[in-house]
Amino acid sequence: xxxxxxxxxxxxxxxxxxxxxxxxxxxxxxxxxxxxxxxxxxxxxxxxxxxxxxxxxxxxxxxxxxxxxxxxxxxxxxxxxxxxxxxxxxxxxxxxxxxxxxxxxxxxxxxxxxxxxxxxxxxxxxxxxxxxxxxxxxxxxxxxxxxxxxxxxxxxxxxxxxxxxxxxxxxxxxxxxxxxxxxxxxxxxxxxxxxxxxxxxxxxxxxxxxxxxxxxxxxxxxxxxxxxxxxxxxxxxxxxxxxxxxxxxxxxxxxxxxxxxxxxxxxxxxxxxxxxxxxxxxxx
Amino acid sequence: xxxxxxxxxxxxxxxxxxxxxxxxxxxxxxxxxxxxxxxxxxxxxxxxxxxxxxxxxxxxxxxxxxxxxxxxxxxxxxxxxxxxxxxxxxxxxxxxxxxxxxxxxxxxxxxxxxxxxxxxxxxxxxxxxxxxxxxxxxxxxxxxxxxxxxxxxxxxxxxxxxxxxxxxxxxxxxxxxxxxxxxxxxxxxxxxxxxxxxxxxxxxxxxxxxxxxxxxxxxxxxxxxxxxxxxxxxxxxxxxxxxxxxxxxxxxxxxxxxxxxxxxxxxxxxxxxxxxxxxxxxxxxxxxxxxxxxxxxxxxxxxxxxxxxxxxxxxxxxxxxxxxxxxxxxxxxxxxxxxxxxxx
Numbered sequence: 001x002x003x004x005x006x007x008x009x010x011x012x013x014x015x016x017x018x019x020x021x022x023x024x025x026x027x028x029x030x031x032x033x034x035x036x037x038x039x040x041x042x043x044x045x046x047x048x049x050x051x052x053x054x055x056x057x058x059x060x061x062x063x064x065x066x067x068x069x070x071x072x073x074x075x076x077x078x079x080x081x082x083x084x085x086x087x088x089x090x091x092x093x094x095x096x097x098x099x100x101x102x103x104x105x106x107x108x109x110x111x112x113x114x115x116x117x118x119x120x121x122x123x124x125x126x127x128x129x130x131x132x133x134x135x136x137x138x139x140x141x142x143x144x145x146x147x148x149x150x151x152x153x154x155x156x157x158x159x160x161x162x163x164x165x166x167x168x169x170x171x172x173x174x175x176x177x178x179x180x181x182x183x184x185x186x187x188x189x190x191x192x193x194x195x196x197x198x199x200x201x202x203x204x205x206x207x208x209x210x211x212x213x214x215x216x217x218x219x220x221x222x223x224x225x226x227x228x229x230x231x232x233x234x235x236x237x238x239x240x241x242x243x244x245x246x247x248x249x250x251x252x253x254x255x256x257x258x259x260x261x262x263x264x265x266x267x268x269x270x271x272x273x274x275x276x277x278x279x280x281x282x283x284x
Numbered sequence: 285x286x287x288x289x290x291x292x293x294x295x296x297x298x299x300x301x302x303x304x305x306x307x308x309x310x311x312x313x314x315x316x317x318x319x320x321x322x323x324x325x326x327x328x329x330x331x332x333x334x335x336x337x338x339x340x341x342x343x344x345x346x347x348x349x350x351x352x353x354x355x356x357x358x359x360x361x362x363x364x365x366x367x368x369x370x371x372x373x374x375x376x377x378x379x380x381x382x383x384x385x386x387x388x389x390x391x392x393x394x395x396x397x398x399x400x401x402x403x404x405x406x407x408x409x410x411x412x413x414x415x416x417x418x419x420x421x422x423x424x425x426x427x428x429x430x431x432x433x434x435x436x437x438x439x440x441x442x443x444x445x446x447x448x449x450x451x452x453x454x455x456x457x458x459x460x461x462x463x464x465x466x467x468x469x470x471x472x473x474x475x476x477x478x479x480x481x482x483x484x485x486x487x488x489x490x491x492x493x494x495x496x497x498x499x500x501x502x503x504x505x506x507x508x509x510x511x512x513x514x515x516x517x518x519x520x521x522x523x524x525x526x527x528x529x530x531x532x533x534x535x536x537x538x539x540x541x542x543x544x545x546x547x548x549x550x551x552x553x554x555x556x557x558x559x560x561x562x563x564x565x566x567x568x569x570x571x572x573x574x575x576x577x578x579x580x581x582x583x584x585x586x587x588x589x590x591x592x593x594x595x596x597x598x599x600x601x602x603x604x605x606x607x608x609x610x611x612x613x614x615x616x617x618x619x620x621x622x623x624x625x626x627x628x
Contacts, residue, residue: 007408014405021393096389099354100450104406105377111406273373274356276298276349 011106012114019118022090023083033125040075040126041133047071047199048138059138066234067199068140070222072130074198076123077163077218078189083119084112084167085185088174092279098175099279109265112171116164131229148228151243155224155250162217162254169261172268176275178282192218203236210237217257220250286366288458288491289328289351293360296321296346296515320346322515323360328508331488333480335506336495337610343515344495345384348460351493352382364458380458381407383451385444385466392436396427396446399435400453407454414453421449425479441472448476452483461494465501477505503606511613518613523606530604530612534576537602538585540594543570549592550574555581558611569597575612 024032048059051067058064092098101111134140144152170185177184195202195209196218202210213219219235224246226234233239238246272278297317299305308314321343328334336344349355350362353373362369364376390399397418404414422431425445430438435446444464451459461480465473484492496502502509503523510520519526534557542563543549550556555577562571574585582599589596602608 003408007405010405010408014402018391018394018402021398022391095391096387097391100382100389100403101406102354103352103377103380103382104403105374105408106406107374273354276355278354 007106008110011104011110012117015111015114016118016121019087019115020122023118023122036122036126037129040072040130043075044068044072044130044133044138059140062232064138065134065140065230066226066232068134068138069131069226069229070198070234072127072134073159073222073225074193074196074218075127075130076120076160077166077192077198078186079123080116080119080163080167081170081185081189084116084171085174085182087112087115088171089179089182092175093179093281096279102278108269109168109262112168112265113164116167119167120160120164142229143231144229151247152225152228154247155221155228158247158250158254159217159221159225162221162257165254165258165261169264172261172265175268175272176277178280180282192216195219196222197235198222201235214238215253215256217250217253220246220253224250285329287327287363288330288332288365289326289334289493290363291324291326291347291351291360292363294321294324294326294347294350294357294362295319295359296343296350296355297358319515321350321357324512324515324517326510326517326520328491328493330491331484332507333484333492333494333505335502335509336493336512337497337499337502337509337606338495338512339497339614341514342512344497344512345462346515347512348382348462348493348495352380352460353377379456380460381451381454381456382460382462383447383464385461385463385468388440388443389447390435390438390443392434395432395434396422396438396442396449397431399446400449403450404453409454417453417455418449421452421479424482425449425475441468444468444476445472448479452479455487456490458491458493461492463495463497465496465498473501477501481505499605499607499610509606511610513614519609523609526609527604527606530575530608534579535602535604535608536572536574536576536582536585537600538572538574538589539597539599540570540572540589541597542568543572543594548572549589549594550585553585553588555584558615560611560616570594573602573608573611575608 047068048064051064052058055061055063088098091101102108104111131142135142166188170188173184174181193199194205195213196216197213198218202213202219205213214237219238223233223235223238224243226232227243227246241249297319299317300308300315305315324343324347326347336347338344346355350357351364351369353369353376356370365379367375367379369376394402400418401414404418405411409417422428425448427442427445427449430442435443438446448464451461464480465476468476480492480494484490494502494506506523508520508522509526511518511526540549542565543561548559548561550559550572557575557577559575560573562573564571576582576585586596586599
């Protein structure tokens with residue numbers, strides 16, 4: 001048992017290192033870091049302009065801080081979902097290594113989780129700089145006290161678990177689809193962007209969409225992060241919930257997401273080995 | 285006795301895409317399932333280097349994919365180390381590894397050493413053991429100078445050597461080698477073969493299943509060979525026994541001027557069991573490899589050639605080879621690669 005756990009841990013770290021190597025291979029480390037910071041920062045600038053044009057309010061308005069934090073944090077969702085979708089196509093058709101990875105006894109889910117962790121770490125740098133830029137450039141007043149750190153950390157970790165689970169599930173779908181299917185990850189991320197209130201509160205959406213938003217872990221994740229950083233609720237329909245209740249809802253929606261995603265991975269693996277899609281080539 | 289590998293009535297079919305299948309059925313032109321393997325029964329003993337010999341599309345790779353858990357069988361059973369690949373693939377994966385040839389696999393950003401180390405970690409090999417094994421194999425395959433080179437900078441041969449080490453470094457109980465020397469030049473192919481033979485002699489309890497369409501490779505390396513064509517195993521025995529099944533004085537190589545017709549000049553001769561034509565356009569000649577039903581049939585063969593205007597330029601009686609055994613069983617030669625690639 002200990003031996004198996006050790007192998008799983010080492011495989012997780014190894015696939016994470018591989019992910020980092022593949023992610024950052026196109027530039028030297030300095031240029032890569034600049035890219036990781038500059039890209040989200042410019043995204044934030046665009047958001048400021050959009051906010052001003054749409055609402056007519058300045059960046060110092062309280063609503064802007066909520067929009068800014070949600071948008072910055074949601075980068076993790078977009079990058080990890082998109083990154084893990086690409087992993088399958090790259091491993092299968094560019095590097096031609098997917099079948100060897102799949103054959104390894106460590107388990108495909110562990111490998112994908114490791115690759116997702118690398119993407120998470122790479123993106124986190126951009127998220128941190130964007131959050132800092134909100135304070136330094138746009139004058140957002142964060143209120144993260146020492147006592148808020150456990151709450152913030154717990155919410156952050158649960159959110160990352162949900163993101164990784166969903167990323168693994170989308171990678172599983174990519175396993176049985178052609179290369180053209182890589183847009184799926186982007187599409188799914190966009191749906192979550194809308195339904196979890198990353199920018200606009202979900203209360204403005206039709207009722208059925210709000211209902212969907214209320215079972216998504218990202219809705220509670222973003223709400224928890226906003227509350228710990230800004231100390232004010234954002235989504236009106238969740239305002240009656242205490243911080244602890246938000247965290248509790250985040251926990252169970254994450255647990256359900258993990259179960260569903262793992263089941264999807266198993267089903268996709270079974271379909272892939274039934275139909276011989278593990279080493280298919282679709283880059284014709 | 286527990287076999288290392290055992291297949292029982294193994295069958296694998298491939299279906300057209302569901303939408304296309306429905307459409308074809310609707311317009312009245314249904315396409316039958318493509319049969320890749322049909323009732324394949326093979327047994328491999330522990331410690332054996334077993335070969336699957338057959339032309340492209342014969343079903344060799346499909347067998348390896350099923351045995352290595354990359355593909356499920358449509359029917360029948362496949363057991364690896366006594367474990368059913370369909371029922372307990374995780375246990376199978378802990379015992380096997382695979383190397384394929386003729387591809388450009390590898391993470392270009394990683395060095396040779398990093399790639400090998402990475403896979404050793406995925407298989408739970410302790411770091412010190414993995415490093416020691418990898419170093420020994422890198423040296424044995426003359427990759428030392430390229431060990432810290434990124435995979436993207438490697439030649440095809442170097443990359444295949446790295447993949448060979450990736451397969452062996454995990455010290456698998458059963459190793460699947462799918463055309464491991466495909467596309468390699470003579471020297472590197474020889475190095476790879478020598479490495480495999482040496483490994484199995486040093487690890488007599490390990491089993492290797494090798495697929496190839498190089499006759500001489502199968503002949504020189506394998507303890508036993510199964511000849512496979514169109515998804516069926518036609519014969520399975522030692523190379524010596526397969527050759528022995530052919531009577532002496534029945535195999536001839538006849539050289540005639542370039543024969544441009546698609547039908548052999550010896551077509552429909554009862555005395556001829558099978559014939560393979562090899563055109564050598566640059567020399568303006570065609571080589572006919574003829575297997576006769578009986579020893580005395582050669583006179584009627586030369587008569588027929590004379591009547592068809594194919595003047596005999598030279599004629600040589602040959603000792604039966606594995607290629608002849610294959611020709612005898614399959615009825616045609618391999619599309620390529622009869623002994624080239626430096627197998628002899």
